[in-house]
Amino acid sequence: MTAIDTTTTPLQIQNHLRGREWINPLEKVLTVEKAGEGNMNVVLRIVTNERSFILKQSRPFVRKYPHIKAPLDRIAVEKKFYQTVRDNAVSAHIPKILGYDANEYLLLLEDLGHCDDMTLIYKNKDITAPHLDRLIFILGVIHRRKTHGDFPDNMEMRLLNHDHIFVQPFLRENDLSLNDIQPGLQELATHFVNDKAIRGIVEKVGQKYLSPGNVLIHGDYYPGSWMTENENLYVIDPEFAFLGFPEFDLGVLAAHIIMATGKKGHLGRIYAAYQGKADLQLMSQVAGIEIMRRMIGLAQLPLERSLKEKERLMKKARKMILS
Numbered sequence: 001m002t003a004i005d006t007t008t009t010p011l012q013i014q015n016h017l018r019g020r021e022w023i024n025p026l027e028k029v030l031t032v033e034k035a036g037e038g039n040m041n042v043v044l045r046i047v048t049n050e051r052s053f054i055l056k057q058s059r060p061f062v063r064k065y066p067h068i069k070a071p072l073d074r075i076a077v078e079k080k081f082y083q084t085v086r087d088n089a090v091s092a093h094i095p096k097i098l099g100y101d102a103n104e105y106l107l108l109l110e111d112l113g114h115c116d117d118m119t120l121i122y123k124n125k126d127i128t129a130p131h132l133d134r135l136i137f138i139l140g141v142i143h144r145r146k147t148h149g150d151f152p153d154n155m156e157m158r159l160l161n162h163d164h165i166f167v168q169p170f171l172r173e174n175d176l177s178l179n180d181i182q183p184g185l186q187e188l189a190t191h192f193v194n195d196k197a198i199r200g201i202v203e204k205v206g207q208k209y210l211s212p213g214n215v216l217i218h219g220d221y222y223p224g225s226w227m228t229e230n231e232n233l234y235v236i237d238p239e240f241a242f243l244g245f246p247e248f249d250l251g252v253l254a255a256h257i258i259m260a261t262g263k264k265g266h267l268g269r270i271y272a273a274y275q276g277k278a279d280l281q282l283m284s285q286v287a288g289i290e291i292m293r294r295m296i297g298l299a300q301l302p303l304e305r306s307l308k309e310k311e312r313l314m315k316k317a318r319k320m321i322l323s
Helices: 010-019 074-085 089-093 120-124 129-144 155-170 185-193 196-210 246-261 266-273 280-296 307-321
Strands: 029-034 042-048 052-057 097-101 106-110 215-217 226-229 232-235 242-244
Touching: 010 029, 052 074, 074 097, 074 106, 074 155, 074 215, 089 129, 089 232, 120 246, 129 215, 129 232, 129 246, 129 266, 155 185, 155 196, 155 242, 155 280, 185 280, 185 307, 196 280, 196 307, 215 246, 246 266, 246 280, 246 307, 266 280, 280 307
Parallel strands: none
Antiparallel strands: 029 042, 042 052, 052 106, 097 106, 215 242, 226 232
16 A cells, blocks of 8 residues: 655655546646544645545554554445435535545545534534534434445444443543543543443443444544535545444434533434434433543543533433433
């Protein structure tokens, strides 16, 4: 595999793209720049004298955490997801595929423009009603998409995610020093990690996550995967997608809205607005687990909250898990 990143020269990129007939013979690559803060993959914006597009490449590790191994074929799962939902109402909210090279783990995508991801909702402590309604609508359409059982099981990525959602945050001892993230967070976490009632439910939901399902889910439906530009809203980065249970996506969505706003009532609102069948209790459990793992796990958020505010969120999460 030829690794491509921001140190690759425009001429090298140009030759690479011409060799795959992804650009015109006379088209010249002018600039290569980082496009966003992709956690999993290398994501570049390529600007030519005619247009711009996004080039993604997976690595045998997580880009943000190089010490964590990750399957290279996650880029194939992302491509398959985009292809699967292309011919329905979701098509207006995802990038078009312009090229794919399985041998080099490269995916060429439409450039959606200089969008902002929606992690700003953590800072603003709010999300607009139209944005939330659109996110719920998109999720319903994704979940209703028929796949004929040919979607990859994506088990390696699920095992990776399972470890960081359902296992590591709830270990009494792990390699993460929470007090380095925020003084006092380690002691706060201990109170919840030692709760046997929570641990039992977390293990049960974790096993369901690893079990076969029949609903196409995005698998990482949180503000880092939502992009906005003016009135447009896009959903990206479905490398964790698989056939699972809808409550996982719904619970993750609800968890991040609750973390941003501090309002648990969003759980019921999302459930009521969702156009599909779902179990509210399971959705609540997933949401509580997601809040917990974002508070005390490796995958921290740009969530500037006091220790007291985090304690209140974790108490809400505990009630949701035990609902």
